[in-house]
Amino acid sequence: MPSHALKRPVLLVLCACVLVAQSMVAAINLLIPELSSSALHPSHSEILWTVDAYVIAFAGLLIPAGALGDRYGRKGALLAGLALFAAGAATSALAPDPAVLIAGRGLSGAGAALITPATMSILIQLAAPERRARALASWTLALGLGGAAGNIGGGLVGQFLSWRALFAAMVPLAALLALAVAVTTPRTARSAHSNLDPLGTLLLTAGLVAALFGIIEGPAYGWTSAPILGSFAAGALLTALFTRHALRAPRPLFDPRVFGSARLRSASLGTATGFFGLFSLFFVNSQYLQGVKGYDAAVTGFAIMPLTIGMALVSRLAARWSAHPRPVVGAGLALIGLGLLGASTVDAATPYWTYACWLLVISAGTGLSMPALTLGVVTSLPPHQAGLGSGLGTTARETGAALGVAVTGTVLSAHTDLTTGMGPALRTVALLVLAATALVVAGYGGRTSTRTIASDKERVLSRSTGA
Secondary structure: OOOOOOHHHHHHHHHHHHHHHHHHHHHHHHHHHHHHHHOOOOOOHHHHHHHHHHHHHHHHHHHHHHHHHHHHOOHHHHHHHHHHHHHHHHHHHHHOOOHHHHHHHHHHHHHHHHHHHHHHHHHHOOOHHHHHEEEEEHHHHHHHHHHHHHHHHHHHHHOOHHOOOOOOOHHHHHHHHHHHHHHHHHOOOOOOOOOOOOHHHHHHHHHHHHHHHHHHHHHOOOOOOHHHHHHHHHHHHHHHHHHHHHHHHHOOOOOHHHHHHHHHHHHHHHHHHHHHHHHHHHHHHHHHHHOOOOHHHHHHHHHHHHHHHHHHHHHHHHHHEEEEEEEEHHHHEEEEEEEHHHHHOOOOOHHHHHHHHHHHHHHHHHHHHHHHHHHHHHHHOOOEEEEEHHHHHHHHHHHHHHHHHHHHHHHHHHHOHHHHHHHHHHHHHHHHHHHHHHHHHHOOOOOOHHHHHHHHHHHHHHHHOOO
């Protein structure tokens, strides 16, 4: 397939797929009140698992799902992901009890894990090098729009329909997207050199799931509780075992030595940092607008829309400046931190338009930094492992998002209510974002980063081919 084969309909379809997959991370949050009072009578723990099952399955399976698409076909992986996503949504919509609802959420998350890296990998394979930055800017914009769409969809459903309607609507939508993919999207060449490495896949996936469980459930169980400490210990042990296995295996899932590249480490940290800040905002946004400002669920969903404006306007400029990632990434992440500092000053008397201005600052920072960070992660691996590179980048996003929610929730729990806790929580997150930004900029400034990435590519390629 020639590299210039990326057509506008293909790009739009791929972006629509990732938008829908990302939207279900946020949409469920606005349905928590309705779910709590529904005929299922879920416990507090079951509500948490309904929210978290999707994220844990999504983030935990991203890396092997990306490798699966590289090896057996990216279009096939995308279609399979849409089918799993729809099956999970149907299961949730028809759930007779909380356990089935949670299982359906996990199944949809597994589908999203196939969808997200497959869409980016197809994009990378089809786009000409000079168009790749702009195409990735569109893809990252779709991620941001997915969060906003989830808030709007969840808010409208929570206001006017049953919670089951949200999941039921995903089934025909996924079928329509699958039809669009089948008609518009060409198949890309499979990579005979990409490796699934069953043992490595099992170790890494289990390690990520254990670590994510600890991050997500830490505020609920307590950070020093036995389940959380055990989860983090298991995650660290399994990740160490994966690293040991990958360094010795002739054909590993991926070579951990690629993280010797300062540019890759910085791009991964920057990606996690941006979503750390963004999802801390998502976590308090609906609570602030509904609980403090008194908006209903539908208005709350639309009130997040300023977050999409900056992303849409600035991402195209970011694509033009892709040859200068250090200032672009540094400025973008700094804007996210400064926007969160500004948002930390709002209270019940703050006009909505003041709050919206801070949302615009955060969205501009996201639109500026994320395309360059995405490109930095994906191009750190050989082209035949584009799906795996996308999986690494999206894992960093989802891990950062989970950490943002966990840190924000922990700080809020130390205060009597949202009114007194929102400011300290957002200030804590903002300062962490700004500190991480300094580390990211320093990593992008390394003189040997490009050379390191090139040598890492050659080493991974030679090990993958058995040379």
